[in-house]
Every structure is written in C-alpha cells, then in structure tokens.
Amino acid sequence: MPEARQEKEPVLRLENIVKRFGGAEALSKANLTVRRGSVHGLVGQNGAGKSTLIKLLAGLHQADEGRIEIDGVAQDRLTPHLAEALGIHFIHQDRLLVPSFTVGEALFLGHEPRIAGTPFLDRRAMRRQAEETLRRYFDLSLPSDALIAELSAAEKQIVQITRALIANPKVLVFDEPTAALVRREAELLFRLIRRLSAEGITILYISHYLGEIVDLCDTVTVLRNGRDVATLTVSETSAAEIGALMVNREIAELYPKPTVSAGEVLLEARNLTLAGSYRDISFTLRRGEVLGMTGLVGSGAKEVVRTLFGLETATGGSIAVKGDVVVPANPVGAASRGLALVPEDRRRDGVALSLSVLENTTLASLKRFSRGLINRRAERHGADDLVRRLQIKTDGIDALVGTLSGGNQQKVAIAKWLSRQSEIYLLDEPTVGVDIGAKVEIYHLIGELAERGAGIIVLSSDIEELRGITDRLLVFFRGRIARTVATAEVSSEQILADVTGAHESLRHVG
Amino acid sequence: MAASAQSTHAVGPSRKLSGTIGRYALVAALVLVFALFASIAPGFLSGANLLSVLVNNVALLAIAAVAMTFAVSAGGIDLSVGTAIDFASFAFVSLVLAGQPVLLAIVGGLAGGAMVGLFNAILIAGIGISPFLATLGTLFVGRSVQQLLTNGGNPVYLPPNSVPDAFRVLGHGTIADIPLPILVTLVILAASWIVLARTAFGRSVIAAGMQASVVRYSGLSLPRINAVTYILVSLIAAVVGLILTSTVTVYIPSSGNAFLLNAIGATFIGTTFDRHGRPNIPGTALGVLLLGIVANGLLLSGLNFYWQQVGTGLLIFSVLAIGFGQRENVTRA
Structure with a gap:
C-alpha cells in the first residue's frame, strides 16, 4: 500500500x-x-x-x-x-x-x-x-x-x-x-x-x-x-x-590549570535575590579560586553576574567584598571595589572597535595614568607591557581594536582590567567566538590571575571548559543553584543533567 | 547585534593612507581657497582685511565650533549653543545696565550661559533624552524665554554714555596690539585641545562618543561624562556671547543661533583632519578658517549673498567627499 x-x-x-x-x-x-x-x-x-x-x-x-x-x-x-x-x-x-x-x-x-x-x-x-x-x-x-x-x-x-x-x-x-x-x-x-x-x-x-x-x-x-x-x-x-x-568525554590537555590554594574570602553573596530572575543565591569566592557558573538562558546565572557588577540591582540578600557589605548600584561602584566584568557581547560591551588597543587597554584605568594630564609615556608603557604579557597579536598599540581577531579582542577586554589591577574577575562566556589557540591562552591567563591572588568567576555554557579550568562549580536551574560542587568530583554528564533539568524530568516520568 | 557596532567604522590596513589623504584634503583646500581669493578678490590680501576676517569671521565662530566639537566628540550634538550665547549676552547686558562691575557681569554672563548647559545636562544625562532632541527643545524654550524677557524680542542696547566703557574691553581691547577676541580664542583653542586630547576626561568623552556601552561596562559614569560635556559646551559658548555683546554693544534676542550651522559644519569638516575621522580641535580650527576665508572671499568677489551660501555648501561637500570618500573605499565587508 x-x-x-x-x-x-x-x-x-x-x-x-x-x-x-x-x-x-x-x-x-x-x-x-x-x-x-x-x-x-x-x-x-x-x-x-x-x-x-x-x-x-x-x-x-x-x-x-x-x-x-x-x-x-x-x-x-x-x-x-x-x-x-x-x-x-x-x-x-x-x-x-x-x-x-x-x-x-x-x-x-x-x-x-x-x-x-x-x-x-x-x-x-x-x-x-x-x-x-x-x-x-x-x-x-x-x-x-x-x-x-x-x-x-x-x-x-x-x-x-x-x-x-x-x-x-x-x-x-x-x-x-x-x-x-x-x-x-x-x-x-x-x-x-x-x-x-x-x-x-x-x-x-x-x-x-x-x-x-x-x-x-x-x-x-x-x-x-x-x-x-x-x-x-x-x-x-x-x-x-x-x-x-x-559532551566529549576526553578532556585533553586543552585546559591548563595550576594548583592554587584558596586564600581569604574576596566576595560573598548571601541569599541574593532578584525578583523574577533568581533567588536565594549564596556563595563565596576566595583569592586564588576559579569559580564556575553555568545554566541555561533564563536560569539566573548571567543575571547574578550582572548584579555583582552593578548592572542589575538585587531585590534581596547581600553582597560583601572583602568583608564589607556593598550594594553595587552601578558599574562605577563595582569597578572601584575591584570588580571587573568581561562581558559576553565583546564587540558591543567589551571593547570599543574604533578605539586603539592603547585607548581600550587604559580606558578603565585612566586615573592611574593621569595627574591633570595623561602621562603619555606611562600610558604607552603600561599598554605595551600588557600587549606583551597577554601575547596580543596586533600591528601595534595604535592599531584599532576592530582590526584584531576575536581572541585578541577578548585579550584586550581582559587587559583593560589588568591595567586597573582589579581583583575579582567576572568572565562571561570568555571563549565564545575565540579560536582554539587563543582559548588556551585565555585559560592560561585565568590560571595566572588565580596564582596572583585574584578571584575569578567564569560564567560559561561550555561544560568541558568549566570542568577543565574551575575549582568549584555552581549549576543554576530556573533561578536557583541546583548544585554546588567541587569540579573534580563531578562528571560532565552530571553537570549537563543538572543544567538541563534532566533529573527533574526523570522524576516526573519515573 | 554585534554586527551593528562594527559597521559604522572603517577598519583595514590602508586606513592610515586614507587618513593622510583626508588630512591633506583639508589643508590643501585651505591653501587653494586662499590662493584663489588672493588672485580674484580685490583687497583680499590686505592686512586690514585679513585681520577683520580673523576678528569678525573666525574668532567667535572658532569658540562656538570648539564648544560643538566637545558635544560631537561625546557622540551627540548641541543645537542650543546659540541659546547659551544669547543667555550669556542677556545676563551680561542686564548686569552692566544694573550698574554692576564689569567683572561681575562677565562672571554672571558665563553663569547665564552655563545654565543652558545645566538644563541640557538634566535632560540628557538625567532623563536620558537623546542630545539632538534635548538640545532642540532647549533651542525652542530658549527662544521663547528670550522673547518673554524682552517684550517680544526687542534688542537691549548699552548706551555708551550711561554705562562704564570697561564693558567694551572684551570686544575692542588689545594686548601688545593683538585684538583681545583673538587672544581669548587662541587660549580657548589651546585649552580645549589639551582637555580633549590629553586628559582622562577628554579620553572618556571620545570613548563615549565611539561606543557608549563599552564606557559603561568599563566602570565609567556615562551620565557624568555627558553632564560635564554639555555644561562645558555651554560655558565655552557663553564666551562668544560676552565678546559679541562687548563688540556690538547690544543684545539681540536669539542672535546666537547664527553660529549654529557654521559651528556644526566646521566640526565635521575638521573630522577629516584626524587619522580616524574623529572630531578634533585643530581640525575644527582649520574648518573655521576655511569657512571664514570662503565667506570673506566670496563677499569681496562681489558675489550675491545667496550664492555665498551655495559656495559654502559646495565647499563642505567637497572636503567631506575627499576626506571620507577615501575612507569608504577601504571599509571591510
């Protein structure tokens, strides 16, 4: 038939x-x-x-x-x-x-x-x-x-x-x-x-x-x-x-990760709540620690990071930076407390494409270089140093950032905060749109920051990446932390199941 | 989306070359126009004429255009520079007529102009209205306020025998035989150049004009940058009002708007002088010189007033076409 x-x-x-x-x-x-x-x-x-x-x-x-x-x-x-x-x-x-x-x-x-x-x-x-x-x-x-x-x-x-x-x-x-x-x-x-x-x-x-x-x-x-x-x-x-x-279960040597013993608490969130977005989020971040956050769109993870940087205002709970309770009302306040955000939309929020590498690198730290007037020699010296240290591939510090590759643009977005000597780094999808070579360099840089005593939060939807470079992991699901776990003790499958709510659904079915 | 952020600015290896052509175009146009009028316009080259060009056509416009350059650098525009000029004039004239010392009248005039900027700052930085619309509104409000203050727009004269002569110093005084308006203009040009190109504030203004969200995400306060910028714009414009009133000894309501279009024109002509096409003070100064020479040359050539405007328009087109036409060619797809 x-x-x-x-x-x-x-x-x-x-x-x-x-x-x-x-x-x-x-x-x-x-x-x-x-x-x-x-x-x-x-x-x-x-x-x-x-x-x-x-x-x-x-x-x-x-x-x-x-x-x-x-x-x-x-x-x-x-x-x-x-x-x-x-x-x-x-x-x-x-x-x-x-x-x-x-x-x-x-x-x-x-x-x-x-x-x-x-x-x-x-x-x-x-x-x-x-x-x-x-x-x-x-x-x-x-x-x-x-x-x-x-x-x-x-x-x-x-x-x-x-x-x-x-x-x-x-x-x-x-x-x-x-x-x-x-x-x-x-x-x-x-x-x-x-x-x-x-x-x-x-x-x-x-x-x-x-x-x-x-x-x-x-x-x-x-x-x-x-x-x-x-x-x-x-x-x-x-x-x-x-x-x-x-998930590819073979985690190759793509993920360099130095062992750093965690120091004093840099950042602490207590029962942080943003109505309609996330609730009762509590965690700490210590010196030398790389804390991973993951979750689907709408899980609240991104909003928590935005709140830490003063881009959203929590409706409840508290944030403490080095023991001082603060209310980051805007990025100005957050940055002055030593927080640094490397945003996901790099080409819109992270780097100014028609400013030079020099101008981008020192944008968040202009005060450091100026006493009335900008000390041009010091500024160029500082930018040159960072370009070399981060191996930013550019025609020179006067090249426009728009001419750089995605990975190198991202390094400039990070360099901006290194120049300010920030201590708490919030990296939102730091390796999206970045070629594999630059990815590994960025992982190295994250490790180096941790070794120097910074605290780093990596928000990512790349589970391999989180498994490779973080010490602890917060998995967000529908506005809450579904799991807080030492990265070494969890499998990719478990993370993915938490992220996607597979457990919940299995519970419904079985 | 991300793509939109990159589309407006050309990037590419031959960028530097095209920038050079753009800079060359502005200077070449200046030399060319100067040579042209020197040969065809009777009396153009005379010392008296050139001095009058500088004092009457260039100095005041240069100050207004410098003010505009700050607004355009910050990614906006100030359509109310004329309003600030007028408010400064009005305050200055009123204080002189009230028998106040001239120094106080000058301070009062500056404050009167700066109030316009404060109003803009509240609209733009406080409420978040776009600079174009905010300053357009200020322009309209300012015109009405002036009419209300002057019984429907009557000029306010400073009768020479009833008020002290000191108020004329700004417009007519000299130091070492150099007219004061030119000296004041040079000082403002130099100071503004330094502020825009060499200070942290100037850098943040330029960055805000290029990509505001990056400035915000870098922990800088956009509202603060905008507020300071627009107050500064009006404060600089206020100087025009003081010199103008001191020169002509009369305040004519809404007369400051005469500077608006030329100030915008000079600022954008000036952008061709920068390697990256950014607004810049030296470029603006050259743009003002170009406009001043053309206006004066066309006048001396005996050209009809209305054709002078056409000439100015054609000039702006050609400089911008050469300066930016080159740039479009290298825009990466």
Missing part, C-alpha cells in the same frame, strides 16, 4: 553535509534523517552545528558538500521561499515578527489571500482563516487586529505557529521554542506539538533541555563538533546517555 510505504520514507534526509565558515568547519559530514510523522529531537552543545544545520535546511546557507533530500527529491539550491513551498516551516524564538503589524497582517505576510481576480487583499478571508486556526489549535480568541508588539512571548510564538499551520506544513521545525516561555506555557506547547504530530505533521525539535527531548520525541540525533555522533530511539535511551554523547 502506498500509505504504508510512505510512512517509512524519510521526509528529510541530509547526507554528509559539510559547511565551512572562513577556515572553520561548522559541519563536517553531518547526517540527519527524519522519518515522516515522527517527532525528531536534535541536540548538541553550543557550537555543535545545530543552528548551521537548521539554516541549511531553511535555505539561509548553502552546504559546501553533501546532499539534501526533501520528500525523496534532491534539493541543491534551497532558498527560504522554496523550503516553505516544500512544506517546511520554522518556529524560532528570535524569528522576527514585525512589531507594528496586527496579528492578521503578520499571519499572512508574504502569502496574503486576494479577492479572486483582483490585486486586492481579501481582508475578510484573512480574518476568518486566522480566527478559525487560532480557535481550533489554541482554543484562543486572539483579536486579529491586536498589535504584535502587545503580545507576550508565548502569544507571539502562537502567531508564528498559526502562520505556519495556515500554510499546511509537512514539517515543522521548532528551534529552542521554550527558551522564552514559562513552565505553564511550555506545557501548552508540548500538548500542541503532540497534537500536531497526531495529525500527521512531522516535527523536528531542537532544544538544550534534555528533559523535554525525552518527554516529547521518539527519535533523537546528537551532534558534536559538526558531526552526528548518534541517532537513538528515545524509548531505548535516557537523558543521561544523550548527555554523555553530547
């Missing part, structure tokens, strides 16, 4: 896909086969190649090598328009809906129904179709003339999904769909996905949360370093096993 045969046939087949950006291979011979009617999970750490794979499928990038088949037909020139025409639709948290459009306009943007035989939009049909779909799937009566800007994150997502459903999709791709949702909204989404699957729509589901994958999917493909390392039937595996496959 043709029906049964079709069931077995993959609706998507990506074979030996290679995609390079510049010199770096984002995907090296990755494979993904999605059966018709399945709910297929796609997991992997940051940088594993998930988003590149999805962008290839969406026609946003073209593969350098390999073959993409949709419904058994090879597609070598996929465009976003063609992908939609072939029935593949994408639900992405960041996917832009024009905020000033009404719900109706947003739903039909690009494929507006016309009054037959005229170029005019059939507004009545638009409204009817929109309200019908919204009611049918979401039991929701969203006025179709409401503005997108007025909707919540969950409602915006519903509009996206509705937009896709109106086009009668074959495959719906959900890219990190729960990142912006609260628990209850996520539950509704899961219920919807199950229902869509029951109606015969194939689902490709990308998520960090292993718990969700285990709950929702029947098949899962694990990506690591641009390859598919396994495709598993979910009923025959576990969140822990998937996690183990995601």
